Amino acid sequence: MSVIVPASLNDALQALARSPHATLLAGGTDLMVELNGGHRQVSEVVALARVAELRTWHHDPVAGVLHIGAGVTYAEIADEPIASWVPALAQAARTVGSPQIRHAATIGGNLGTCSPAGDGLPVLAALDATVHLASAAGARDLPLAEFMVAPKRTARLPGELITGVTVPVLGGWQGYSKVGVRNAMVIAVASVALVTDTVTESVRLALGSVGPTVLRCPDAERFAREHVDFEHRRVAAEALQRFVELARDEARPIDDHRSTAAYRRHAVGVLAGRLLRRAFPNE
Amino acid sequence: MAASATASRPDGVAKVQGTFAFSSDLTADGFLWGATLRSPHPHARITGIDVSGAWRIPGVEAVVTAADVPGKATYGLISSDQPVFASDVVRYVGEPVAAVAADHPDTCRRALAAIVVEYELLAPLVDPQRAVDGTHPSIHPDGNVVRHQRIVRGDQTIDGPVVVEGTYHLGMQDQAFLGLEAALAVPDSGGDGVELFVATQWLHEDQKQIAACLGFPAHKVRLTLGGVGGAFGAREDISLQVHTCLLALRTGRPVRMAYSREESFLGHVHRHPCTIWMRHHAELDGRIRRIEARFVFDGGAYASTSSAVLINAVTHAQGPYKCDNATVDGWAVRTNNPPCGAMRGFGVVQACFAHEGQMDRLAAAVGSDPVSIRLLNAMQTGDHLITGQVIQNVAPVARCIQETAALPLPDQPVGGHDANPLRLPGGSGLTADVGHVRRGIGWGVAIKNLMYSEAFDDYSTARVRLADGVAFVKFATSEVGQGFVTIAGQIARSVLGVDEVVLEPIDTTIGSAGSTSASRQTWMSGGAVDGACRLVRERLFERVGTAHGVDPLRLAIDGSDVVDTGGTLRVPVGLASAGVVIEQTFEHHHRPTEDLDEMGQGNCHTAFAFVAHRAVVDVDLELGLVKVVQIATAQDVGRALNPLSVVGQIEGGIAQGVGLAVMEEIIQEGGHVRNASFTDYLLPTFLDMPDVVISLIEEPDPMAPLGAKGVGEPPTISSTPAVVAAIRDALGKDLWRVPVRPADICL
Ligand SMILES: Cc1cc2nc3c(=O)[nH]c(=O)nc-3n(C[C@H](O)[C@H](O)[C@H](O)COP(=O)(O)OP(=O)(O)OC[C@H]3O[C@@H](n4cnc5c(N)ncnc54)[C@H](O)[C@@H]3O)c2cc1C
Numbered sequence A: 001m002s003v004i005v006p007a008s009l010n011d012a013l014q015a016l017a018r019s020p021h022a023t024l025l026a027g028g029t030d031l032m033v034e035l036n037g038g039h040r041q042v043s044e045v046v047a048l049a050r051v052a053e054l055r056t057w058h059h060d061p062v063a064g065v066l067h068i069g070a071g072v073t074y075a076e077i078a079d080e081p082i083a084s085w086v087p088a089l090a091q092a093a094r095t096v097g098s099p100q101i102r103h104a105a106t107i108g109g110n111l112g113t114c115s116p117a118g119d120g121l122p123v124l125a126a127l128d129a130t131v132h133l134a135s136a137a138g139a140r141d142l143p144l145a146e147f148m149v150a151p152k153r154t155a156r157l158p159g160e161l162i163t164g165v166t167v168p169v170l171g172g173w174q175g176y177s178k179v180g181v182r183n184a185m186v187i188a189v190a191s192v193a194l195v196t197d198t199v200t201e202s203v204r205l206a207l208g209s210v211g212p213t214v215l216r217c218p219d220a221e222r223f224a225r226e227h228v229d230f231e232h233r234r235v236a237a238e239a240l241q242r243f244v245e246l247a248r249d250e251a252r253p254i255d256d257h258r259s260t261a262a263y264r265r266h267a268v269g270v271l272a273g274r275l276l277r278r279a280f281p282n283e
Numbered sequence B: 001m002a003a004s005a006t007a008s009r010p011d012g013v014a015k016v017q018g019t020f021a022f023s024s025d026l027t028a029d030g031f032l033w034g035a036t037l038r039s040p041h042p043h044a045r046i047t048g049i050d051v052s053g054a055w056r057i058p059g060v061e062a063v064v065t066a067a068d069v070p071g072k073a074t075y076g077l078i079s080s081d082q083p084v085f086a087s088d089v090v091r092y093v094g095e096p097v098a099a100v101a102a103d104h105p106d107t108c109r110r111a112l113a114a115i116v117v118e119y120e121l122l123a124p125l126v127d128p129q130r131a132v133d134g135t136h137p138s139i140h141p142d143g144n145v146v147r148h149q150r151i152v153r154g155d156q157t158i159d160g161p162v163v164v165e166g167t168y169h170l171g172m173q174d175q176a177f178l179g180l181e182a183a184l185a186v187p188d189s190g191g192d193g194v195e196l197f198v199a200t201q202w203l204h205e206d207q208k209q210i211a212a213c214l215g216f217p218a219h220k221v222r223l224t225l226g227g228v229g230g231a232f233g234a235r236e237d238i239s240l241q242v243h244t245c246l247l248a249l250r251t252g253r254p255v256r257m258a259y260s261r262e263e264s265f266l267g268h269v270h271r272h273p274c275t276i277w278m279r280h281h282a283e284l285d286g287r288i289r290r291i292e293a294r295f296v297f298d299g300g301a302y303a304s305t306s307s308a309v310l311i312n313a314v315t316h317a318q319g320p321y322k323c324d325n326a327t328v329d330g331w332a333v334r335t336n337n338p339p340c341g342a343m344r345g346f347g348v349v350q351a352c353f354a355h356e357g358q359m360d361r362l363a364a365a366v367g368s369d370p371v372s373i374r375l376l377n378a379m380q381t382g383d384h385l386i387t388g389q390v391i392q393n394v395a396p397v398a399r400c401i402q403e404t405a406a407l408p409l410p411d412q413p414v415g416g417h418d419a420n421p422l423r424l425p426g427g428s429g430l431t432a433d434v435g436h437v438r439r440g441i442g443w444g445v446a447i448k449n450l451m452y453s454e455a456f457d458d459y460s461t462a463r464v465r466l467a468d469g470v471a472f473v474k475f476a477t478s479e480v481g482q483g484f485v486t487i488a489g490q491i492a493r494s495v496l497g498v499d500e501v502v503l504e505p506i507d508t509t510i511g512s513a514g515s516t517s518a519s520r521q522t523w524m525s526g527g528a529v530d531g532a533c534r535l536v537r538e539r540l541f542e543r544v545g546t547a548h549g550v551d552p553l554r555l556a557i558d559g560s561d562v563v564d565t566g567g568t569l570r571v572p573v574g575l576a577s578a579g580v581v582i583e584q585t586f587e588h589h590h591r592p593t594e595d596l597d598e599m600g601q602g603n604c605h606t607a608f609a610f611v612a613h614r615a616v617v618d619v620d621l622e623l624g625l626v627k628v629v630q631i632a633t634a635q636d637v638g639r640a641l642n643p644l645s646v647v648g649q650i651e652g653g654i655a656q657g658v659g660l661a662v663m664e665e666i667i668q669e670g671g672h673v674r675n676a677s678f679t680d681y682l683l684p685t686f687l688d689m690p691d692v693v694i695s696l697i698e699e700p701d702p703m704a705p706l707g708a709k710g711v712g713e714p715p716t717i718s719s720t721p722a723v724v725a726a727i728r729d730a731l732g733k734d735l736w737r738v739p740v741r742p743a744d745i746c747l
Helices: A009-018 A031-036 A074-078 A087-095 A099-104 A107-113 A120-126 A218-227 A237-250 A261-279 B012-017 B105-114 B128-133 B203-214 B241-251 B261-267 B306-315 B348-366 B370-377 B397-406 B484-496 B521-548 B643-662 B714-731 B742-746
Strands: A002-004 A023-025 A044-047 A057-060 A065-069 A130-135 A138-143 A148-150 A161-168 A174-179 A190-197 A202-208 B032-038 B044-050 B060-064 B096-102 B116-121 B145-153 B162-170 B182-187 B194-198 B221-225 B255-258 B274-282 B288-298 B325-333 B437-450 B459-467 B470-475 B500-503 B555-558 B561-564 B570-572 B581-589 B607-620 B625-636 B691-697
Touching: A009 A044, A009 A130, A009 A161, A074 A087, A074 A099, A087 A120, A087 A174, A087 A190, A107 A120, A107 A161, A120 A174, A120 A190, A120 A202, A174 A261, A190 A261, A202 A218, A202 A237, A202 A261, A218 A237, A237 A261, A261 B742, B032 B105, B032 B241, B032 B261, B044 B096, B060 B105, B060 B241, B096 B105, B096 B241, B128 B288, B128 B325, B145 B306, B162 B348, B182 B241, B194 B203, B194 B241, B203 B221, B203 B241, B241 B255, B274 B348, B288 B306, B288 B348, B306 B325, B306 B348, B348 B370, B348 B437, B348 B714, B370 B397, B370 B437, B397 B437, B397 B607, B397 B625, B397 B691, B437 B714, B459 B484, B459 B521, B470 B484, B470 B521, B484 B500, B484 B521, B484 B555, B521 B555, B521 B561, B521 B581, B607 B714, B625 B643, B625 B714, B643 B691, B643 B714
Parallel strands: A002 A044, A023 A044, B032 B255, B194 B221, B288 B325, B470 B500, B625 B691
Antiparallel strands: A057 A065, A065 A161, A130 A138, A130 A161, A174 A190, A190 A202, B032 B096, B044 B116, B060 B096, B145 B325, B162 B274, B182 B194, B182 B255, B274 B288, B437 B607, B459 B470, B459 B581, B555 B561, B561 B570, B607 B625
């Protein structure tokens, strides 16, 4: 096995140009588990830990966006200042693994793995994040929805790496909730991100662990937009109930050893309703 | 001995600093790695094994199968029914078929992949009830029923007036110790013996089984304890011991084997899944008149300790309650599921979950409450079990209940005073708000036998040498994390008045200490160390008496001096033992026990301990998530020789009991384990662990050598039903299965 440790983004891209199928290593919290378990064999590795460009973030208050480098860790995302700009992403970050894992695990790795249970992804989906990819030949941007193809499959091409994501910094309430069968350090059995935007008066809802990739809920979002009162932060109980049903209908869960499809569907409904109530506390 | 000694652990600092050598850290010059090829099928006939591909891989030094086992082909703790390697039939997923030794773990992996095993699939027996019913062909020459035991006592016609019944189910729990199975075998130069360093619970039993399989007399197999990172029953059975020795003897080089977590799940026995039906007949006031019960234990593919686990369950069916009449039927059966055997609580966990569910049903049926119904029926010293055995131990059942009830309930409301969402059900997932949560309270009370049962001559050996004021203590007692090394030092210090105690290596160069299980080592090995120290002290007093013309019977130890209780003589122990060596060996045997007869009658157990648990649980009714807030417990410990260790056992045992109640389960489908990793086999984290408030009930037991009862198992046993009862209380709905899953609560 050969391991290349580039010190700059350019070096990393050059290395990838030479070995387009090399395995990228960020925090290693997914990759090393697969390697140690013998579930994945690798011959060439490009380690990204020393690529400073990937480890930074940039807030543009004028454009109202936050750019997060692929190498930014969940520990950093859970903390200020990122936590104030994207509170739901910070909440999701705090549910990832343990402190040790959060100090190693990166947002780029979460995207690279593209598990429907990845905790960063529902929030990024609800925020309509843009994924930035780069190769020696150039850079391109993809909406997250197009980047995620299937469980553990992305639109990343050989020779490309994820340089980061861009998300809007919004004014409204946002939050993330995750059900697992213990109270910390657990893979999501069902999760929900809800983001509100006071400017466009929109509500965005994304579901995790209930489909092949993270799912957005256009019907529920449309319904919410018509039935919530942004000014008074109000939503009627009946409307909330309907929102729950629409969220549930969007889920495409499966039975597996972690839970049942019936429970997952039920749980995303409950979480969607509770998040909507947190966003709009008044009846 | 100073009753409230708080001696700290001799291995504590090294463990905290990460310098303690666990068995997985052992190496030797020029060692090879060993690895095991396992069956992918729950039940299949082996029609061919071709190992030639493995031999062709450079770096491979040995490939062994059943044909290479020089001695006995099988092993086992109670009956020798488990093959070292499967030769004709595989009976569970993970059963060893071959092993290799090579220069690198990767070489081993490739070698295993190059071994071709041809299987002809057979219908797996996965439903234990079919084994009971006899509706599946035998999957083993010994048959599908490992043991059936009835208990019939008293009047079989009693019916009512109050009748409550229920069916209870427990899933398969794993011991989930952190230190994975690992061993290092070093062959003797002539190849006619082997030395094994291994993490185990019982060196001498391993020695006996390994030697038989290797075709050696026992003394040709010498064992030394490798650092043990937890055991909980999973290291009672042989796992990699024979394989490692065999590979070392084959290659003439040291061989090291170490399981991965996934392999560990396949490579050791688990807690038996169990289905229990119980019916209680009671007076109108709730006094128990008769119990009926039926147990079915799924033992998996091989016998392991299933028959003893079954006996523990059926003989504890009444719980810590008076009961004169009983009809109990129990089966331990063989299936093509993973083998099950010992785990903390050993059959009593299963029985207790059922009898405590019954007590709550009974309370509801007669309009009583969980505490009153248990106090009304609480047994005491002099009462008998449904086996006819009279409880001769201290039996403070009522006191356990009352002292638990007197412990303060949590002073924090749901979510705590600061409404911290992390303290709500769902924890870091931020799923609940305070308004979604309801609090419940539940109870569990248990009786647990201590030491071995059924006429087994259970003993422990210790040797103590006093020289120049230093005590050298030798025993083969497995230190698995429970802290016997601390207790042994305390005993030697207080009996001999020495400051310095040297614990010698734990190995087979001394007689057996028995197993570190059944809550027995403080009683048994503690008794042996105490006995040896007393013999040494007698010799010391004889010397001092002769030297100073004092009757040795008047001498005593006071602090670190020998003193004349009837005079003024005072000699420091260091001085009194200067230049001499006094060495004594002592074997502690517990009192004999009997087999059960056909009606399940007989004094089959040695001694008993008791405990009560009260759980407070917050439940998110809509999502089915729980937060165990607090467990209060009063435990009958006899005497707390080291209170800090006792508290450690209680908290750890409760963590395992809570785990079984709400999350820990090996999930299998058709004999295949689906969650053989800590990603999916969930153990309680810091946020799942409740506050524990403890009252130690210290009534020294006259039968115990040091007055101290075993404390390891009771905390695990009734904490599980207490948590489930609390969830039922919050929910107002029946729940009779553990672990309780979110969907069981909310769907
Ligand atoms: C104990 C434990 C607990 C965990 N708990 C959670 C949890 O609660 N929630 C959760 O979501 N996840 C969890 N994970 C999974 C993991 O931590 C996350 O998915 C994490 O975000 C992965 O990031 P990483 O930097 O470690 O990725 P790595 O393991 O380094 O890489 C993961 C994948 O992404 C690819 N990759 C990495 N960086 C890039 C890049 N810049 N461009 C393109 N591809 C790239 C890699 O090639 C690899 O395929 C847990 C893991 C462990 C071991």
